Amino acid sequence: MTTLPIAPDVAREPAPSSSPIVRAPSYLGVDTTLRSWLVTTDHKRIGVLFFVALACMLALGGFFALALRLEHLTPERTLMSAHTYNRMFTLHGVIMVWLFMIPSIPSSFGNFLLPMMIGARDVAFPRLNLASFYVYVAGATLVLLSMFASAIDTGWTFYPPYSSSTPTALPLALLGVFIVGFSTIMTGVNFIVTTHTLRDRRIGWMQMPLFVWSVYATSIIQVLATPVLGMVLLLVVANNAFSWGFFDPARGGDPVLYQHLFWFYSHPAVYIMILPGMGVVSEVVSTFARKNPYSYKAIAYSSLGIAFVGFLTWGHHMFVAGMSRFDAGAFGLLSMLVAVFSAIKVFNWTWTLKRGAIRMRTPLLYVFAFLFLFVFGGMTGVAVATTSLDVHWHDTYFVVAHFHFIMVGGTLTAFLAAIHLWFPKVTGKLYSERLGMLSAALVFAGFFVTFFPQFLLGNGGMPRRYFDYPPRFQALHVVSTVGSWVLGAGLVVTLGYLLHALFWGADAGANPWGSRSFEWRTPSPPPKHNFREPPDLELGAYDYTRPLEGEPREPEAAS
Amino acid sequence: MTTRELTTKTTLLTGSALLVLWAVSFGLSYVQLGLAALPVALGIAATKAALVVLFFMELATARPTIRFAFAAAVALVVVLVGLTVADVATR
Amino acid sequence: MSTVDDARALAPAEPFSDGPGQAHAARLGMWVFLASEVLLFAALFTLFAASRTQHPAAFHEGVAHAKKVLGSINTAVLLVSSTLVALAVQVLRRGRTRVAGLLVAGTVVLGGVFLAIKITEYVEHFGEGIQPGGRGAFFQEHATRGLAEFWTLYFGMTGLHAVHVVVGMTLLSIALLGILTGRITAPSAHRLEVFAIYWHLVDLVWLFLWPLFYLA
Numbered sequence: 001m002t003t004l005p006i007a008p009d010v011a012r013e014p015a016p017s018s019s020p021i022v023r024a025p026s027y028l029g030v031d032t033t034l035r036s037w038l039v040t041t042d043h044k045r046i047g048v049l050f051f052v053a054l055a056c057m058l059a060l061g062g063f064f065a066l067a068l069r070l071e072h073l074t075p076e077r078t079l080m081s082a083h084t085y086n087r088m089f090t091l092h093g094v095i096m097v098w099l100f101m102i103p104s105i106p107s108s109f110g111n112f113l114l115p116m117m118i119g120a121r122d123v124a125f126p127r128l129n130l131a132s133f134y135v136y137v138a139g140a141t142l143v144l145l146s147m148f149a150s151a152i153d154t155g156w157t158f159y160p161p162y163s164s165s166t167p168t169a170l171p172l173a174l175l176g177v178f179i180v181g182f183s184t185i186m187t188g189v190n191f192i193v194t195t196h197t198l199r200d201r202r203i204g205w206m207q208m209p210l211f212v213w214s215v216y217a218t219s220i221i222q223v224l225a226t227p228v229l230g231m232v233l234l235l236v237v238a239n240n241a242f243s244w245g246f247f248d249p250a251r252g253g254d255p256v257l258y259q260h261l262f263w264f265y266s267h268p269a270v271y272i273m274i275l276p277g278m279g280v281v282s283e284v285v286s287t288f289a290r291k292n293p294y295s296y297k298a299i300a301y302s303s304l305g306i307a308f309v310g311f312l313t314w315g316h317h318m319f320v321a322g323m324s325r326f327d328a329g330a331f332g333l334l335s336m337l338v339a340v341f342s343a344i345k346v347f348n349w350t351w352t353l354k355r356g357a358i359r360m361r362t363p364l365l366y367v368f369a370f371l372f373l374f375v376f377g378g379m380t381g382v383a384v385a386t387t388s389l390d391v392h393w394h395d396t397y398f399v400v401a402h403f404h405f406i407m408v409g410g411t412l413t414a415f416l417a418a419i420h421l422w423f424p425k426v427t428g429k430l431y432s433e434r435l436g437m438l439s440a441a442l443v444f445a446g447f448f449v450t451f452f453p454q455f456l457l458g459n460g461g462m463p464r465r466y467f468d469y470p471p472r473f474q475a476l477h478v479v480s481t482v483g484s485w486v487l488g489a490g491l492v493v494t495l496g497y498l499l500h501a502l503f504w505g506a507d508a509g510a511n512p513w514g515s516r517s518f519e520w521r522t523p524s525p526p527p528k529h530n531f532r533e534p535p536d537l538e539l540g541a542y543d544y545t546r547p548l549e550g551e552p553r554e555p556e557a558a559s
Numbered sequence: 560m561t562t563r564e565l566t567t568k569t570t571l572l573t574g575s576a577l578l579v580l581w582a583v584s585f586g587l588s589y590v591q592l593g594l595a596a597l598p599v600a601l602g603i604a605a606t607k608a609a610l611v612v613l614f615f616m617e618l619a620t621a622r623p624t625i626r627f628a629f630a631a632a633v634a635l636v637v638v639l640v641g642l643t644v645a646d647v648a649t650r
Numbered sequence: 651m652s653t654v655d656d657a658r659a660l661a662p663a664e665p666f667s668d669g670p671g672q673a674h675a676a677r678l679g680m681w682v683f684l685a686s687e688v689l690l691f692a693a694l695f696t697l698f699a700a701s702r703t704q705h706p707a708a709f710h711e712g713v714a715h716a717k718k719v720l721g722s723i724n725t726a727v728l729l730v731s732s733t734l735v736a737l738a739v740q741v742l743r744r745g746r747t748r749v750a751g752l753l754v755a756g757t758v759v760l761g762g763v764f765l766a767i768k769i770t771e772y773v774e775h776f777g778e779g780i781q782p783g784g785r786g787a788f789f790q791e792h793a794t795r796g797l798a799e800f801w802t803l804y805f806g807m808t809g810l811h812a813v814h815v816v817v818g819m820t821l822l823s824i825a826l827l828g829i830l831t832g833r834i835t836a837p838s839a840h841r842l843e844v845f846a847i848y849w850h851l852v853d854l855v856w857l858f859l860w861p862l863f864y865l866a
Contacts, residue, residue: 122665124675189682196624197675198665224635227686231693235806244783244802246697251784252708252796257700260643261693311635315642324649327642567740574733581729585722588865600861607729607857615736616850622674625681632685636692640699647700 026428026525041126042528046133047112048426053137054108055495057099058412064092066488069450069481075471082467086153087168089465093156098177099140101411102269105276106222107136107187109418110215112426114191116519117209119200119537121529124193128186136183142176145169155465157262160247160255164239171241174233181226181233184272188222191215202537209517209541210299214279217303221268221275221310229265232258256322263314271310273407274374275303277414278345281367284417285349287515288364289356292542294348302341309338319390328387335385342378346371357544361513362436366417369444373409377402380455395465398458404451416443416494423498424512428525429505435497442490449483514551517541565617573614580607673840680844684851687814691855694807698862701803705796712800713866717771721864724767725856731760732853735822735846742829745836751829754822754842757849761819768812772805782806804863811855818852821845 027044030036037045068088071078080088111129115122123129146152149169154162163170195216199208236258238244245251247258282299286292293299315323315331323331349371358364380402384390393399423431453476458464462473469477511520519526521535536549584603592599613619618626666672702709738753779787782805784798825842828834834841 120665124665125679126665185683185686189679189686192682193675193679196678197671220631223682223686224632224689227690228639228693231690235697238782238806242783243785244806245798246802246806251802252701252705252799254647254700254704256646257643257697260639260646260700261696264639264693311638315646322650324646326649327646330642330645565740567737570733570736570740574729574736577729577733578726581722581726584861584865588718592866597861597866600866601858604857604861608854611732611850611854611857615732615853616847621677621681625678628678628681628685632688636688636695639689639692640696643696644699644703647703 025527026523027528028525030528039130041122041130043111043115043123043126043129044426044526044530046129047108047110049133050103050111050136051108053133053140054100054104057095057140058104061092061096061100062488062491064088064095066484068092069484071467072469072477073481075474076468083153085467086155086465087151090152090155091147094143094152094173094177096407097156097269097273098180099143101273101407102184102222103136103180103187104273104411104415105280105418106191106215106218106272107132107183109211109280109422110187110191110218110276113422113519114194114212114215115198116522116526116530117212117517117541118195118198118203119518119531119535120194120198121531123190124197125190128190132183132186132190135186136180139176139179139181139183142179143173144176146173146176157266158233158236159262160236160239160258163236164243164245164248166240171237174237178230178233178237181230184222185226188219188226191219192223195219200534200537203518206296206300207540209519210282210293210296210303211276211279211517213300213303214275214282217307218272218275220304221272221307225265225268225272225311228261229269232261232265235261256318259318259321260314263317264311267314267317268307268310270403270406271306273411275306277370277411277418278303278342280414280418280421281345281349281370283515283517284363284367284421285352286542286544287421287513287517288359288361288367289353290359290514290544291352291356292540292544294351296542298344299348302344305341305344306338309334309341313338313385316385316387316390319387320394332385332387336382339378339382342374346375346378361420362431362433362440363417363421365437365440366413366420366443369440369447370410370413370417373405373413373444373447377405377409380405393458395463396458397454397462397464400464401451401454401458404454408447408451413443413447416440419494419498421513422519423501424508425519425524425526427502427505428508428523429501430508430512431501431505432497435493439490439494439497442486442493444490446483446485446487446490450480450487451483453477453480453483511548511551514548516543516548565614565620569614573610577607577610580610673843676840676844677847680847684847687851691807691810694803694810695858695862698803698807701796701799702862705794705799708794708796709800711792711794712797712804713863716804716864717774718864720767720771721860724764725860727760727764727767728853728856731757731764732850734760735849739839739843739846742834742839742842743836747829747832747835750842751826754826754829758819758822758826761815761822761849764815765812768808775801807859808863811852811859814852814855818845818849821848 027042037049040046040049067080068085071080071085071088111123146169149172150167152158152166152168152170152173154166154168154170158170158174195208195212199205235244235246239246239248245253247253247255249255282293313331313335315327316335319328319332349367380398384393384399384402420431420436423429457473457476457480460473460476462469462476508524510523512524513520516539518535518537518541521537522531539546539548580603584600587599587603588596612629618629666675734753735757738750738757741753742750775781776786779789780801782802784802789798822845825834825845828841
């Protein structure tokens with residue numbers, strides 16, 4: 001039995017031009033001055049501010065990606081010098097990893113939703129929250145400034161010895177990343193304390209929406225892993241700017257030690273990037289199958305499992321770096337473990353969907369894409385974690401394809417799912433479902449055509465970060481580049497209809513999806529302090545067996 | 560909230576113990592202990608650290624969440640140092 | 651909408667109205683932050699441990715040349731300072747704000763003593779020709795492989811620690827101001843407590859730097 005009609009097309013119900021957003025005291029309408037936005041301590045506004053900044057960074061990183069793919073249309077120079085190419089793939093990586101992916105879902109959707117999902121008025125430290133935004137902006141500014149200086153050309157991994165001697169604007173860029181790291185630590189501390197101390201009396205650890213679990217686990221990783229990155233980046237800056245000679249063999253140093261410290265952060269970092277996306281998937285699956293998760297506890301505990309085991313596997317990035325065989329064996333073994341937790345989640349989601357009352361909407365379409373692409377990417381991850389195989393695939397396009405399957409096919413897809421799931425909550429408007437589905441199809445198709453050929457390229461021997469290549473690889477490169485245009489088009493169309501819906505979308509009502517998650521028990525967009533009166537929490541966050549208060553019931557004909 | 564607050568007497572005793580251990584460590588550094596020198600010095604350091612954490616930082620009476628946060632950090636340090644040193648030691 | 655509603659709507663959402671909830675949140679927040687500080691230093695300790703494993707003779711040589719007396723005095727200075735600030739928290743909880751203020755002031759002063767001794771050490775090292783990065787005349791005569799790394803780590807790790815001493819002193823000075831102006835009192839003693847905990851971490855890190863660089 002379905003209940004509410006959902007997401008009617010814009011054409012059917014045009015919104016009045018002076019919408020309720022301005023008249024009613026929602027968090028948007030309460031004060032519309034610029035100043036009120038710039039000094040806000042409202043977690044929802046801070047989430048929106050982050051979202052805008054993140055979207056800009058995604059666009060910038062994406063622009064570099066498109067340029068890189070254009071360059072690879074021909075085997076030799078197409079439109080840029082090798083020098084520029086090096087700087088462009090470095091900036092693409094740095095911007096995408098630290099200025100977009102790491103903060104993406106937690107700082108935008110985590111900020112907006114976490115307090116509401118636990119029935120709280122705000123996070124534990126609202127002013128720290130605002131500070132985390134400005135710290136992010138400061139760090140991002142330094143990174144962008146470095147672009148206008150001589151940029152950086154070391155690759156996003158900054159390996160010495162080259163990072164110690166490169167004459168580019170490395171210290172500036174790394175200080176920017178260091179500062180952005182502080183922002184993520186601040187957010188992590190805030191979310192951990194909020195989850196522990198601000199849950200509504202009636203919401204225990206096992207009653208929270210699963211998205212909270214995923215953001216909580218992510219915050220633990222952020223707090224514990226980021227400082228190690230911060231430290232090692234400072235060491236690289238000291239080497240580059242002051243010639244301190246850490247990791248310099250001539251002065252008794254060891255470059256492999258850099259890699260240990262770098263990857264100790266950067267492997268858990270990939271779990272920072274995927275865990276929140278997994279939380280989104282849990283929410284979308286239950287909402288659009290109208291079914292409780294097959295095992296709530298399995299998903300909750302596997303989030304912690306990923307966070308924990310993710311710290312034990314970093315050496316699999318260093319199989320060919322000169323590490324000892326003992327360590328290579330240890331890391332190879334440990335790396336196999338982490339896939340178990342991801343598998344637990346995938347099986348859970350699939351089983352939840354089975355025999356659910358599925359309603360095909362854009363968020364669910366993105367989640368289907370996620371499931372396919374994440375499994376693909378995850379399995380190739382297990383493959384490259386196998387030492388003997390990695391000897392052939394390391395530093396080839398195979399690895400590039402693997403991590404893009406997870407980061408774009410996984411995280412970006414989940415980010416898009418999140419946008420479409422919570423757009424009505426944040427704005428009170430509905431987007432066009434038809435355009436949503438079309439863009440999702442374009443994004444999925446474009447993504448697959450871009451990155452699947454890269455597995456073949458890498459397996460055939462095409463190294464990563466190479467400016468030119470043997471002509472026999474050109475066909476696959478061309479296919480990949482065309483795919484990138486389709487992917488880009490899908491994202492542009494998405495931006496278009498979302499902006500349109502922002503101003504002219506139909507009114508969403510409080511809960512257009514009929515979701516049971518707690519953030520929907522308050523108007524859309526929400527009031528400034530989230531709940532005008534204590535929310536009705538009688539129905540659990542995943543209880544679709546009974547209707548919500550005031551929910552009209554429209555029984556469908558038996559299928 | 561601490562479940563049981565510690566007294567100033569405990570604090571002063573801890574402070575004295577710390578200074579005693581400090582003197583012992585300083586004195587031992589003049590004794591030729593060979594390969595045992597570093598483990599002994601680090602062992603005394605760890606004992607002092609435990610005293611500071613348990614009684615000055617009041618972890619002894621803190622809530623389980625806080626104890627777990629500290630334990631998690633320590634465990635990770637062990638993993639990081641352990642596997643990295645294992646690499647250089649087994650090459 | 652009435653202006654009262656407007657005012658209430660615009661006020662920051664204070665999730666806690668002081669009391670035990672606020673104290674626990676502040677404490678938990680500081681401990682979680684300290685966990686990240688522990689990992690920050692852990693990166694350097696890892697580098698030290700690995701380097702020492704690779705160059706045991708050079709590191710031995712480095713320790714032999716360290717200023718043991720100065721370093722050891724500094725250790726005692728920090729231990730006493732931690733004792734003072736721990737006492738301060740306890741007497742503040744019992745409402746004896748004046749004594750608490752004096753104890754906190756004493757801690758800050760001892761922090762200054764620590765820094766003065768540290769700077770003295772650095773100046774003496776520079777005078778001997780020991781500089782970070784293996785620069786300086788000292789390394790012309792003493793070229794054992796790994797010795798430069800030892801001294802660069804010395805400056806890096808004790809330098810980072812000194813930065814944290816400054817931060818700790820700043821935080822405690824803010825707390826002292828709070829005590830003097832009556833903003834931090836017995837019921838809000840957690841505000842001093844969290845800064846005291848930070849200071850103890852600064853002490854903790856030094857407890858491990860001392861044996862590694864000065865004793866063994």
